[in-house]
Amino acid sequence: MDFKIVVAGTSLGGLKAITALLSALPENFSLPLVVIQHREYASGELLKGLLQKVTCLPVQEVEDKDAILPGRIYLAPPDYHLLIDRGEFALSIDDPVTFARPSVDVAFDSAAASYGQGVLAVILTGAGRDGAAGAASIEAFGGVVLVQDPSSAEAKSMPQAAIAATKAAHVLPLAEIISFLHQNCCLGGQPQHV
Amino acid sequence: MVITQPDLEAVEIQLLLDGLFRHYGVDFRDYSYPSIRRRIRNMMIDEKLSTISALQERLLHDPSCMERFLLAVSVHVSSMFRDPPFFANFRAAVVPLLRTYPYVRIWHAGCSTGEEVYSLAILLSEEGLLERSKLYATDHNESVLRKARQGIYPLSAMKLYTDNYIKSGGKRSFSEYYTAKYEHAIFAPALSSNVVFAQHNLVGDRSFNEFNVIMCRNVLIYFNKTLQARVHKLFYESLCQLGVLALGDRESIKFSPYEDCFKELVGESKFYQRVK
Known part of the structure; x- marks a missing residue:
């Protein structure tokens, strides 16, 4: 499989899962990884600081029209929708979607329309149903969807909604999602553990 | 499939x-x-x-x-005092500069339904600057301008707006600025007495004056980089020397052809002062 970009969505309680995912990424992780996490407006750049501590890959909170580069972690800024264009990001202050801004649906759908079969989407633990429609878009454009196994997720409704909305999503525990990323998103085949 | x-x-x-x-x-x-x-x-x-x-x-x-x-x-609807630190920084860093002018001209480009126009008018009035200021609030859409002129917003939004106002360093009680009627909050006409609402299209229209401040927040995010560069040229040409360009908190002038002509005025908020 030839992925171009990884997009991951989770809700407010997903910090533990995101931290586990990022801390397991090797130095030779060779794709852009975009994280859409529901968050409080006031959270500022706190999340960026927390996540930078667990990975050697550079973490940044997106500004409008920032370039999308491989081997970097991008965070959706609070109170904006993050949209993915070919090679760059765009932001919007359109109304919240399913009560969320940033919305996983909006980000996933735009990623699908820009990168088609090159999108690998990951839905992690979360409450609500944001991400389900987005995951369906990813499939419609030929991308691949991984969903954290609800039985191992702290909050099950977001993964469950994504499974219900898709036809061929891979339902995996977090550890296997991580190995999938190792096998498919790293330079030089076998990853070098750090 | x-x-x-x-x-x-x-x-x-x-x-x-x-x-x-x-x-x-x-x-x-x-x-x-x-x-x-x-x-x-x-x-x-x-x-x-x-x-x-x-x-x-x-x-x-x-x-x-x-x-x-x-x-x-x-239509890109904003909220009053969206991004409270922006308005706090406006008070701290831009207001002292504006005090040095006998007369202040501000262009609010892409004002949509006017939430941020009234926010700025409140701020200027608390700083004693509203009377000698003229705010040009423009948008290319006539129907949103009609709403902006009315200054009537849903009462249900006032809780968030009051929170924002307090966080932005507001000096009074927010409810002094509006009258609640049925489900609406009607903002005091005095706030908009020095505001000119006018149609202007950033995509094709030219500059129409020279300004001390141009505020354009979360409008350029809807444009691609080509159009952003054109609008940045328009803003550059419409700012006086030492005039200030104010952008949204996740926007920057790094894609502007005039980036070198500006210096950052405050670290965290997006105020850029024209220095050449």
């Missing part, structure tokens, strides 16, 4: 936007692609159409559908 091709969809959207430009003269071709695509997709759901080509046909043949499209595509 039939897989939708991103390239084919992009062609259809391009054709639709070309068609609107040639038939109606409205130019969305340099809007940010994922944003305009999203508006088009949402419009298809509202109009119960399943293809972009079907939407194109209806838009070209049914002017009322075009009206709905213009509203859907061009």
